[in-house]
Amino acid sequence: MYVNEKTAILADFHCHTLASLHAYSTLRENIEAAKRKNLCLLGVTDHGIGTADSPPLSYFDNLLSLPETVDGIRLLRGVEANIMDHEGRLDMPAALLQRMDFVIASYHDSCTVPGTVADHTRSYLALARNPDVDLIGHSGTAAFQYDFERVIPVFGQYGKVVEINAHTFICRQKSIENCMEIARLCARYSVPVLVNSDAHSEFEVGVVEKALDMLREIHFPEALIINTDADRIRQYLSKLQSQH
Ligand SMILES: [Zn+2]
Numbered sequence: 001m002y003v004n005e006k007t008a009i010l011a012d013f014h015c016h017t018l019a020s021l022h023a024y025s026t027l028r029e030n031i032e033a034a035k036r037k038n039l040c041l042l043g044v045t046d047h048g049i050g051t052a053d054s055p056p057l058s059y060f061d062n063l064l065s066l067p068e069t070v071d072g073i074r075l076l077r078g079v080e081a082n083i084m085d086h087e088g089r090l091d092m093p094a095a096l097l098q099r100m101d102f103v104i105a106s107y108h109d110s111c112t113v114p115g116t117v118a119d120h121t122r123s124y125l126a127l128a129r130n131p132d133v134d135l136i137g138h139s140g141t142a143a144f145q146y147d148f149e150r151v152i153p154v155f156g157q158y159g160k161v162v163e164i165n166a167h168t169f170i171c172r173q174k175s176i177e178n179c180m181e182i183a184r185l186c187a188r189y190s191v192p193v194l195v196n197s198d199a200h201s202e203f204e205v206g207v208v209e210k211a212l213d214m215l216r217e218i219h220f221p222e223a224l225i226i227n228t229d230a231d232r233i234r235q236y237l238s239k240l241q242s243q244h
């Protein structure tokens with residue numbers, strides 16, 4: 001079955017709170033938004049320490065003091081770690097990443113100067129092999145172009161999930177073509193994806209329609225989307241638990 005009008009996400013694995021200073025809502029506000037959207041899970045994934053307006057290391061060190069579940073919403077206490085160079089190095093200590101529920105790795109030009117396609121390809125190939133990373137965040141970002149054809153099957157081989165990021169359709173429009181190509185390759189190589197909002201306020205939590213529209217347009221197989229099915233989410237959570 002392909003993505004269709006009825007396809008909807010049940011969990012949003014990538015959201016920011018006020019702890020990232022360019023985001024606008026509290027954790028409680030995000031939880032209330034998740035409840036309104038009938039989500040069962042919310043990623044608490046603020047930016048790693050490499051960006052100027054991210055929380056300090058102590059924030060992440062203390063993150064597991066948050067409850068695992070609030071009002072029936074499972075909280076994934078994680079981070080959107082920054083890829084700091086073109087060797088796939090992250091801005092967070094590995095020991096801390098291992099303790100967290102969930103780790104996204106993303107490039108942002110606010111903390112890393114873009115290199116060449118060969119640089120980003122090398123970096124993503126290293127990240128594919130990094131056992132601390134669960135999700136490759138918005139890798140369609142135009143400034144950090146890589147060899148999709150070469151890297152996407154390697155993500156699959158090492159159990160990495162690839163993100164289809166709805167925020168891209170709002171703030172990284174130059175990257176939309178790349179997102180389509182990445183999704184097509186995920187379908188070809190059967191690499192699972194998560195469709196996330198990357199919300200920077202409560203008003204965006206669970207809002208992924210534009211990303212789902214794109215997946216519908218390219219006839220993406222629904223079974224490859226982890227967060228549109230309760231069983232797939234459950235299985236993925238136990239995989240995360242066994243890795244962290
Ligand atoms: Zn990001």
Ligand SMILES: [Zn+2]
Nearest residue numbers: 014016080198
């Ligand atoms: Zn983000």
